[in-house]
Amino acid sequence: MKKKNVILTFALLMCISFNFVFASTNTQVRTENNLMIKPSIKVTEKVKKAALSTPKVDETEKIYDFANLFTESQENILYNDVSSFINEYDMDMVIVTINDNNKSSSMAYADDFYDYNYFGVGSTNDGLLLLIDMDNRVVWISTTGKAILMYDDARIDDILDYVQDELVDANYYNAGLEFISESKYYAEKGIPSSNSNMTIDKDGNYVERFDIMSYILRVFPIPTIITLVVILIGVTSHRNVKKAVFAKEYLKENTVRITGRQDKFLRSNTASYRISSSSSGSSSSGGSSTHSGSSGVSHGGGGRSF
């Protein structure tokens, strides 16, 4: 009996320790009074609710395999690859897998998971997160801060192509590897030309870069024209002495008799012009599409079903 108990306890301990090492999904508990979120996020009712429903994890682990899609060794390799990416490109990288999505969408889960844990590099929390949502069978990439600039819509689309291919075949580990290597590939290329005049402001929003030339070209022409017209009107008002050439005010209108009128049609001429099809183009060459999550932080990215 005693022996049996010891074995059972040992097995239980083994089981626990096994779980700890393997899945590394140990989470901390958030409370109303201790939300454990970044101080930069303003606490509102909405934030409180979203944060409480988001697991608090150890942000150094990087791979959060809640859905148990990876083996321990796979997880280690992914961790090593992610770490080297983070070191090399000054952007954070996170891979999350889930079986149950308690939020409205894969996008919401990805954004909240990133925002309510201490992820991100620098003041704008630069980084990107891959979420494999087995509940909705959706893969989602969420970018934050400078990663929004680095991964424009076209690049996200391309990365998703590779990841999706692997996910369809249930090769989750390979999907993770593709995600890391493609992200690396584009980070190496630098910020795409589609985002060359965009920037991330201090609040992490994706905004147009302040460029003095484009500012001048956009803001100055109309005020300058208005000023010149007003000055011209003012100057002409200074010159009011001029010789009269007409005598209109001395014409007795009731004496005007039109005795003959003839309009002879001579010829007609029709010219045609092609209407230039430049209809109010807002975003000319792609760029990144952004949205803001429950925390108010801006995110880029995109997703696919698999």
Add this chain to the structure above:
Amino acid sequence: MDVLDHECPSCGANIPFNPKTQRWDCKYCGASYTLEDFEKYDKELKKEEEKDKEIDVEMDEYLCPNCGAKVITDKNTSATFCVYCGSTNILKNRLQGEFKPSKVIPFKNTKEEAVDKFYKFSKKKWFAPKEFCSKKNIKKVEGVYIPFWLYDCDVIGGIVANAQSISRWTSGDYEYVKTDYYLCSRDGSMTFEKVPVDGSTKFQDDIMDSIEPYDYSEMKDFNASYLSGFLAEKYDVEKDDAYSRAKSRVKNSAVQRLEENIPFSNITLASDTLNVQKVKDDYVLMPVWLLNINYKGKMQTFAMNGQTGKMVGNVPISAKKLILIALIMEVVLVMIFTLFLYVL
């Protein structure tokens, strides 16, 4: 030389025309006269005057009837002041015969009003130098009756003009512009009345043109009494010489009036057969306040219509003020635009 000195019939003092009351008010005895009163008084005087008629007509000097001093005037001046005693002198022989104006528009505003108007007028100009807008710069203000010729003209004839009718429409990716060309002719007649032309070479035509128009409904039959207290000139441009200016103005306006009858755009005159005929001419005196402005050592003439109060004159432009205003406008507008484009 016959000088009509406007004496108060009751006390004998000089009695000038008052533009405010449109009467003759004596400053000394307080008596006030209408034109009818004067005419009655004048008639009695004339009987005595006819006895000793003037011989020397074209003299440039006369004896002041008030103090007896010899006064030299411009040969075209018909009303002035004695430089010694300051009394109003009207040189009647220069207002007689062919020089007798048929009508006059009396002054309606005073010297003070003219000075005030100059100040307000120049101050209203955006780029006027601050030092310019000062009553101190006014060196001389004179109320002058200026000789004008008024012409009534009939215009008969026609014009031929090219005109276009333009219509636009879009179809698919193309915009079409159709231009129809027409040759239009209009014949007709019209009358212009009382087209004014300055009859004195002393005054610049452009300034005199610019103070137009006068309200002819207040025009009175000429009476020398209106000149009392003002300066007056007689014409030195013959009516046939002055007519050419009226004729060209009338013709231009006649063309314009006939062109208005053409229902097309881009009208260009090809030819005309317009004949301007003078029906009547009148010699009249019009009231003008002349202001001599001395600014930075340069003399400039401003003029005010003595009836309507319309002020004309070229107010100088201060480059400093212009640049400053332009800069402020530009900066403010750029700020507003930046706010709209980048913040909101």
